[in-house]
Amino acid sequence: MDPKGNDSYSRAYNAWVVNRTPENMAGLVEAFMPTVNAEIMQYSGPKELLRSRGRFLVTQAIKSYDPMGGTRLNSWVVTNLKQLSRYGKRLRPVRASEAMLRNAAELASVEKRLEDDLGRKPTDDELVDETGWSAKTIAEIRKSAVPSVSGSAFGDDDEGEGVSEPGLVRPSKVPYAAEAVYMGLDDKDKAIFDGKTGMHGKPQSSGSSLADMLKISPAAVSQRSSAIGRDIAEAARRL
Numbered sequence: 563m564d565p566k567g568n569d570s571y572s573r574a575y576n577a578w579v580v581n582r583t584p585e586n587m588a589g590l591v592e593a594f595m596p597t598v599n600a601e602i603m604q605y606s607g608p609k610e611l612l613r614s615r616g617r618f619l620v621t622q623a624i625k626s627y628d629p630m631g632g633t634r635l636n637s638w639v640v641t642n643l644k645q646l647s648r649y650g651k652r653l654r655p656v657r658a659s660e661a662m663l664r665n666a667a668e669l670a671s672v673e674k675r676l677e678d679d680l681g682r683k684p685t686d687d688e689l690v691d692e693t694g695w696s697a698k699t700i701a702e703i704r705k706s707a708v709p710s711v712s713g714s715a716f717g718d719d720d721e722g723e724g725v726s727e728p729g730l731v732r733p734s735k736v737p738y739a740a741e742a743v744y745m746g747l748d749d750k751d752k753a754i755f756d757g758k759t760g761m762h763g764k765p766q767s768s769g770s771s772l773a774d775m776l777k778i779s780p781a782a783v784s785q786r787s788s789a790i791g792r793d794i795a796e797a798a799r800r801l
Contacts, residue, residue: 571635578624587621594620594639601643607650610796611743615649618789649746665703669693743793750776754786 574590598616602609623642627635672692676684686697693700744755756764757772769787773780 575624575635587624590624591617591620594636597636597639598643601640602646605646605650607646607746608796611746611793612646612650614789614793614796615746616643616646618786619643619645621785665695669695669700669703739794743790747790750778751786751790754783755790758787758790 570593571590574586574593578586578590595617598613598620602612602616605612619642620639623639624635626642627633627638629635669689672689673684676688676692680688684692686700689695689700690697695703744752747755752762753764753776754772756762757767757775760766767775769780769783773783776783
């Protein structure tokens with residue numbers, strides 16, 4: 563990177579180095595979108611999901627870039643974008659029957675009503691009594707449809723740095739989209755997803771707790787969770 567360079571990358575990067583605001587980072591990422599668009603054409607998978615993931619990878623590459631290391635910023639970004647190959651291959655469509663989705667909606671409604679009546683979350687035995695389904699059937703319904711993903715799950719963190727995402731409510735295309743996106747996440751992002759939603763047997767956790775556990779900053783948790791929310795929203799719109 564030439565600090566005196568006048569190309570779009572150098573100007574945007576220098577502006578961000580001088581003033582590391584979200585706006586300057588957004589401008590820098592935007593300068594690399596032609597590179598992202600060129601890269602995603604090489605990989606399989608939904609292009610909008612790949613493009614959203616590419617934005618996240620560009621941001622990570624910028625933050626880890628060493629201008630004194632002898633590598634050009636554009637080359638460093640392209641190297642990091644190679645991760646899109648594995649991400650695209652791991653995306654798989656998730657199918658569920660309409661009947662199962664209707665059951666998921668009914669189960670969610672019964673859970674909410676019982677929680678309001680009891681002042682606590684109902685037990686599985688209480689759900690069995692109320693719905694007439696067996697415990698095994700209830701477990702299968704839960705497995706087939708992830709909980710709603712909303713702004714509270716992937717948006718405003720307790721650090722106040724979250725980005726509110728579009729509300730997504732079960733039953734809809736979200737269960738398919740969320741699971742498809744989840745399968746393409748790396749281990750850290752899966753931990754953030756599970757911590758935000760309480761899915762896959764994990765308890766819900768605050769952004770600061772996740773940051774401590776993963777040994778990253780709360781801002782990084784916020785950024786990653788927002789990227790996951792955008793990926794799910796885009797995947798749901800494409801289904």
